[in-house]
Amino acid sequence: MDALELCRGRVAALTRRDGDLRVLALHGWLDNAHSFLPLSGHLDGLDLVAVDFPGHGLSAHRPDGVPYHFDDYVFDVLAVLDDLGWARAHLLGHSLGGAVSTLVAAAAPERIASLALIEGLGPISAPADRSAAAWRRAVEGSKLRPRRVHAERKAAISARMRGSDLTVESAELLGRRGLIEVDGGWQWRHDLRLTWPSAHRYTEPQVIDLLAGIEAPVFNIHSDPPTGLLDRRLLKRRLAALRHSRASLACPGGHHLHMVHPDRIAPTLLEHFRRHDC
Structure with a gap:
């Protein structure tokens, strides 16, 4: 895939311009555009652009004093579409990227x-009666701290895998775009403010309303066995909230299943995009 800069250089991207089906790919939290490299080799016929969200990968960090609010990514995506000259496109989102989509x-x-x-069928939700507690966690956790330097690249990869189901191969691929060598070792490039606790989450009724407001056809892919991001009952409820064309596919591979088994999901993705291109 070829490199591309958008929004006056603030957003970095990788492209595979292999067709006329316009697809914008949006990665997960603390990942980067390399998340879609394994899949891109199986997606012939697409004009595929995979971005690094602000603060991730090679994209610019938000200015000092500007926090990373989940909602702001919506405006980032629309700005990227404008910059590409795409009045209309398909969105391919993983995790955070799916929620933003x-x-x-x-x-x-x-x-x-x-x-x-x-x-990534909708954002993570929280009950309304946890709002005050969330704000307290956010205020307490939103403090600058020294960025960790890993003596060896292997240690940085291991740190990224901790607490996730990333394979070594997937973490290495993300590290090729997300790691930088510095004095004393290796650091991840992402903005540390991305790890600050969120002060605000939507309630589940708000998420259901957002899903009900989607007019585009939706193809949902989730891990089997489930990763715990959405339990089966919640997933079923969210799928039912979609009022228009919808399809669902279960695939092994964990939360980053698109990096582990790209060959299993690519054919159905291509079929979905081609069927609904207009």
């Missing part, structure tokens, strides 16, 4: 031809 589709339905969501 649902908001974009609900907020600007005329811009989205279809959605393909991998482990």
